[in-house]
Amino acid sequence: MEALLKWAIINGATASEDAPKRDAATEESIKQKKLDPAIIDAILGKPASVQMTECLDAIENKDTPLKAREIALDDLEMLVENIDNASNLQPLGLWPRIIRLFEDPEPSVREGALWVSGTAVQHNPSAQKAFNGLGNVLAVLRNKEEAPGVRAKALYCVSSFVRANVTGLTQFVADNGLAIVVEAVDNGGATLKQKAFFLLRALIDEAMDDETPEELRPGKHLIDAIVELGAVDATASAAAQLAAAGEAAAFEQALGFLNSLADATEGGNRAVKQNPSLRLALAQASSAFGDWAQDDIFRITAHS
Incomplete structure (x- = not known):
């Protein structure tokens, strides 16, 4: 942060101000800081699209500890509460990856993925239109051997998808x-x-x-x-x-x-x-x- 502030002061000086004289090493250092995305991320935070992708990367990685996968699912669910973030799941190619998690070996991951999906499609026509996992969700809901919490989240997802969504309700009835x-x-x-x-x-x-x-x-x-x-x-x-x-x-x-x-x-x-x-x-x-x-x-x- 201190280096970034110094950079801002130097680059904010006008020709009429007594800006510190820069040697070649200083110029190179400033150029690097101008181009370093880590500095920008530190100040502005990573774009939501990057955060959502990184969450899924962590969730899909079987070497990630289960608790960390669960935390990543919680983070992803909070991100898709934003209607624009939820609508971006399709252009980012994230829906197929989320839907595949409905069959993850870990019940808590299946539950979290259904929770994310239900939140993303709730009151969001764009996300409802893009979501093509209703059949997968109904299969989870119908499975009497499935964990109760997973089935409950599956029903939450169904409810979010079909309510106030005539196309979704039509598909729901047909399925x-x-x-x-x-x-x-x-x-x-x-x-x-x-x-x-x-x-x-x-x-x-x-x-x-x-x-x-x-x-x-x-x-x-x-x-x-x-x-x-x-x-x-x-x-x-x-x-x-x-x-x-x-x-x-x-x-x-x-x-x-x-x-x-x-x-x-x-x-x-x-x-x-x-x-x-x-x-x-x-x-x-x-x-x-x-x-x-x-x-x-x-x-x-x-x-x-």
Whole structure:
């Protein structure tokens, strides 16, 4: 830093100022400092594109200690929170490298790569358009043997990709994504169930949003598909499990999903309110969670 400041003072002198006389060695030293990128990096920091590439270099290097790989993933995730950085993943050729990490032997690396991807595509049409790893993410989500944290981050990535993204939602439906999310309700842990209910509710709300042009939303067709895929039966089973385990946060999301489904269409209403397994599960859960859940449970179990 001291050498750089000296360089700045010398080079800032005008012809009318008494600048120190430079000998040949000084001139050569100044020229080197002008051209030394390390000096510039020290002052301005490396460009984000360089930082993202270096993060991936470290992550992909199997000689890098696992903790350092995890830190590099955290750093990369923070970088792609910036919408411009996330959009630059494609021109930098980094998306294929990130997607390959979904199959890394280390669960924490798989989880981190999915986290990075979900953050990059969230509310970012440019990154959503460039991302071509949905099939890979759904494969992770569907794998019941996968670590719970990895599956949860996969669902986060799916949610970030499909919400407010009609092209992504279309691909999601074509790739059997709805069925995979319903499977997660059925066979996932409490955290995965909670995220699945949240996504299903969000999709219902978007599908029925009158402010969105009709051609850009699936409407009742999405509701019909959710019902046909057995989501209500899966939720009945999940509600009983969550009540027994005292998982209030996940149970609350289940109630939110059920009420959204019942409010959306007549078919959704019938599916929710005429399901005997669901009525039984909610009746049993009513005493487990106290007064806060009573109104939502009543709305679901009351006859149309």
